[in-house]
Amino acid sequence: MAADWVGCLVSINCGPTLGVYQGEVSSVDQTSQTISLRHPFHNGVKCTVPEVTFSAMDIKDLKILEIRKSSTEVPKLNGSDTNSTLTPQGGRKDKGGGGAPVNSTPVMVPNKTEPKTQEGGVSPVPHYSKRSSSCRGPNQATPKKNGLKNGGNMKNRDDECFGDGMDDVPDEDFDFEGNLALFDKAAVFSQIDSSERRGNGARSRGTPGEQTPSRYRHDENILEAKPVVYRQIMVPQNGTKEYSTDSGLVVPSISFDLHKRLLATAESHGLSLERRLEMTGVCASQMALTLLGGPNRLTPKNVHQRPTVALLCGPHVQGAQGISCGRHLANHEVEVILFLPNFVKMLEAITSELALFGKTGGKLVSNVKDLPETPVDLVINCLDSHENGFLREQPWYKAAADWANQNRAPVLSIDPPVSGQAHAVEAKWSLSLGLPLPLSEGAGRVYLCDIGIPRQVFQEVGIKYHSPFGCKFVIPLHSE
Known part of the structure; x- marks a missing residue:
């Protein structure tokens, strides 16, 4: 029975100290009460080791993300809160009723829509995008995904949220200085001035023959007005200062x-x-x-x-x-x-x-x-x-x-x-x-x-x- 769950994607909550791990089940040992994950992710960040093994004493909660093989029950690990039977579609029938619900722990969800299938029908651990992994620290809590009944619905929700093409996001920062250097401001303004001179004062984007309006200073009125009369005070005497x-x-x-x-x-x-x-x-x-x-x-x-x-x-x-x-x-x-x-x-x-x-x-x-x-x-x-x-x-x-x-x-x-x-x-x-x-x-x-x-x-x-x-x-x- 333990071998039936090899290849499934699971999420293991080891408490606030060790955090949450996700990965593909590589082996389950009922004798030593351990479970191993290949290509593991720790709190949303890919681990540097290819495989991690957990003892039943460290596991606080275990959640099935995706079932890859037909199975009828989850291997029982003493000391862990996995005392439940699941159908291949992700449904659950509690046996003991004393443990915590399986889906009570927040998990990180992969954002790849269609994982490739390897030999034997086992899919590898979905690849997390660079942006989602770089935005979270190793001890940062992951968002909750409530109301999901099985791994298939989780996958569909992931597709709707993130979509495709996240792998194309570049790692390197945008080179603003290099991009700005491509714009030759002096040459562009010189070209504009030369085009206006060739058009005899007409704007290149206006009607042919349209005259360029006068250029005003910041303290000048752009509205047409009567000419200013500078001698507005007249006195009866002549020849005064x-x-x-x-x-x-x-x-x-x-x-x-x-x-x-x-x-x-x-x-x-x-x-x-x-x-x-x-x-x-x-x-x-x-x-x-x-x-x-x-x-x-x-x-x-x-x-x-x-x-x-x-x-x-x-x-x-x-x-x-x-x-x-x-x-x-x-x-x-x-x-x-x-x-x-x-x-x-x-x-x-x-x-x-x-x-x-x-x-x-x-x-x-x-x-x-x-x-x-x-x-x-x-x-x-x-x-x-x-x-x-x-x-x-x-x-x-x-x-x-x-x-x-x-x-x-x-x-x-x-x-x-x-x-x-x-x-x-x-x-x-x-x-x-x-x-x-x-x-x-x-x-x-x-x-x-x-x-x-x-x-x-x-x-x-x-x-x-x-x-x-x-x-x-x-x-x-x-x-x-």
Whole structure:
């Protein structure tokens, strides 16, 4: 009876330590209670030895995968859980009923669909594909195959799952570098360019005679639009100084008299002095923060190196604009030192701005001797007035101007006077409001800030206006 099962394909479960073995039964010895498998597989990996012998004491479960010969019962091995009788079709009739079911152990299933038959009708152990064997380690658990009643159904399921042709999978990795070297990019693009030139601008894959569309930069609009009109602001005066923006828009300057009329008309429509002071302070402080280093300097991790700004103000509207700028800078953790001399009578705007500035913790001095002796990060000049030129003769003005010129810090002037007046403090940057005045060379690089004047207000004073600011509130101007 034992010889009847030679050649069958079986799966032997030897527990978690030894694992699961599969192979073709080569011999069964009932005397020594051993069974031998030829061409064995251990946990799905082919063994290096041609044959393995198992003792009944090591076998936890034995499962028939495929019956090659007609037989009526499985040889009984003492100590193993094989106490059952199987029909040639794989059916089972339990005798003792005390053992574990034969098909309770997960096994590896061969993926070859039609094994070849050797002499005597015995088929060799099916060949496992390289992919299935290389993807599993020697101790890796194998997937369960539940609901299979016999080896024939297992084989059919294997055919449906894996199919044919798995032996053709190559062992070596794909050579990406070698394959990429076969593509000559320069030659292909040269061929494309030459074909376009021969077609007189027509694309090779388009309609004959179709013109090649224009090539656009990443910042150009591909949609057709009306031509840009660069002179969108027209002023009533002729021969004034003109500036241009980064995008090429022309921004003409206006006289101080027209500037006064513009501000007076805006105030009559509700744009009060307080609103203009706040807007000017925000724009000027934003520009100053950028000049101080912006996010590279003003960070929570750099509190020990806070920038220092010296603010020089006079008793006029320009001084009030500077105090508003200093308040916003102090709110952004900038060390602000405000110089404003003592006066018996000051503008109401200056008084209110000083009261707000005092809430920020900034330093207020009235004597030039109290200004820092070492260079600061930035000096903001608001000493000059458009209407009162006699202030330049005051001792406090001359002392403050001398301190600013001797301090090696760069200077930003807010709303400086027109070119007809000399600049006591040489500035590196100047910030104009609304529309620029014709500034002299001593004003440095000119910037323009939007203080919120509506378009119809410009039209009431005879100015044809279209905003040149775009998405910003402060823009640089270039001299024509």
